[in-house]
Amino acid sequence: MHSAGAQSQHCDMGISAARAAVIPASVAPAPKPNGAPQRGMVWIPGGEFSMGSDHPDMADARPVHAVHVDGFWIDETDVTNAQFAKFVQATHYVTVAERKPSGPEFKGVPPEKLVPGSVVFTPPSGPTALDNVANWWAWVPGANWRHPQGPGSDLRGREDHPVVQVAWEDAVAYARWAGKRLPTEAEWEFAARGGLDRQTYTWGSELKPSGKWLANTFQGHFPDRNTAEDGYTGTSPVRTFAANGYGLYDMAGNVWQWCSDWYRADYYEQLSKARVTSNPQGPADSFDPDEPGVAKRVQKGGSFLCSDQYCTRYMPGSRGKGEPRTSTNHAGFRCVRSGSAGLRRAS
Numbered sequence: 346m347h348s349a350g351a352q353s354q355h356c357d358m359g360i361s362a363a364r365a366a367v368i369p370a371s372v373a374p375a376p377k378p379n380g381a382p383q384r385g386m387v388w389i390p391g392g393e394f395s396m397g398s399d400h401p402d403m404a405d406a407r408p409v410h411a412v413h414v415d416g417f418w419i420d421e422t423d424v425t426n427a428q429f430a431k432f433v434q435a436t437h438y439v440t441v442a443e444r445k446p447s448g449p450e451f452k453g454v455p456p457e458k459l460v461p462g463s464v465v466f467t468p469p470s471g472p473t474a475l476d477n478v479a480n481w482w483a484w485v486p487g488a489n490w491r492h493p494q495g496p497g498s499d500l501r502g503r504e505d506h507p508v509v510q511v512a513w514e515d516a517v518a519y520a521r522w523a524g525k526r527l528p529t530e531a532e533w534e535f536a537a538r539g540g541l542d543r544q545t546y547t548w549g550s551e552l553k554p555s556g557k558w559l560a561n562t563f564q565g566h567f568p569d570r571n572t573a574e575d576g577y578t579g580t581s582p583v584r585t586f587a588a589n590g591y592g593l594y595d596m597a598g599n600v601w602q603w604c605s606d607w608y609r610a611d612y613y614e615q616l617s618k619a620r621v622t623s624n625p626q627g628p629a630d631s632f633d634p635d636e637p638g639v640a641k642r643v644q645k646g647g648s649f650l651c652s653d654q655y656c657t658r659y660m661p662g663s664r665g666k667g668e669p670r671t672s673t674n675h676a677g678f679r680c681v682r683s684g685s686a687g688l689r690r691a692s
């Protein structure tokens with residue numbers, strides 16, 4: 346068990362030199378290159394936007410600051426179980442959760458406990474304190490992407506659901522195989538906003554326009570009673586809920602999505618000192634004050650477990666985090682590819 350990371354797998358799971366430069370004001374969004382490089386990818390024109398959130402509960406997402414991203418391609422959906430299966434079939438890749446745990450963090454763990462497994466949402470039978478994630482997360486031997494909730498579960502009927510139980514390094518391996526990469530946090534958020542400026546949700550300012558759920562989140566009483574008003578207690582097929590303004594699905598809810606950046610709670614504070622930051626790549630190292638000593642990567646988007654009672658991080662400006670070798674059944678990923686053009690200066 347990746348114990349340290351497992352402790353961090355709650356809903357919002359989730360500087361040195363900022364590798365960023367102030368850009369001139371004359372930089373224009375990149376025009377769409379000719380033709381799509383790969384089926385299922387969408388061109389994001391790039392540009393300057395307001396990144397982050399002023400939400401009072403989200404200190405790590407403050408302050409809202411100006412960021413520019415170049416144009417890039419992004420998968421219109423999360424990577425699905427069917428897509429991940431093709432990768433594994435072609436490469437015989439073995440995910441972290443399918444390997445016997447090893448490494449210094451497991452020193453002293455009895456050998457009989459060093460078996461492959463992963464972290465699974467295991468709701469209690471009744472209301473529970475929300476200050477201890479162990480009340481609803483359990484490490485389950487035999488849980489992995491093929492068996493997202495443990496040995497008794499499988500992927501039948503879930504071929505078009507997002508793959509879950511993938512660690513950050515699994516996502517990176519897939520992306521390399523596909524000729525892609527993980528998005529930076531800035532690219533992900535730019536894409537999630539769908540062309541809207543400073544809106545709370547990927548679709549606008551209202552959580553439930555006309556009383557309708559627009560993302561797969563958690564309704565009822567967290568974590569013990571999931572009423573699934575949106576139709577799903579767990580993951581949903583990737584095109585179930587309406588796409589955002591850029592034609593991207595599930596940029597809110599369903600599953601968290603790994604980004605390439607290291608996570609630091611103070612990174613936005615650092616970036617806010619510049620008038621605008623161009624193509625931030627994340628900090629050079631990680632620091633999470635909630636769990637010092639455990640390096641984490643950024644996750645974005647929230648999941649089917651986010652609710653307004655506990656975790657509202659299905660907002661594009663909010664942030665999540667995860668230990669890179671820890672997988673769960675509510676986190677997956679999608680990939681991007683850089684545009685053929687770099688910065689284009691306005692004439």
Ligand SMILES: [Ca+2]
Pocket residue numbers: 561562563564573574575576577578579649
């Ligand atoms: Ca749901």
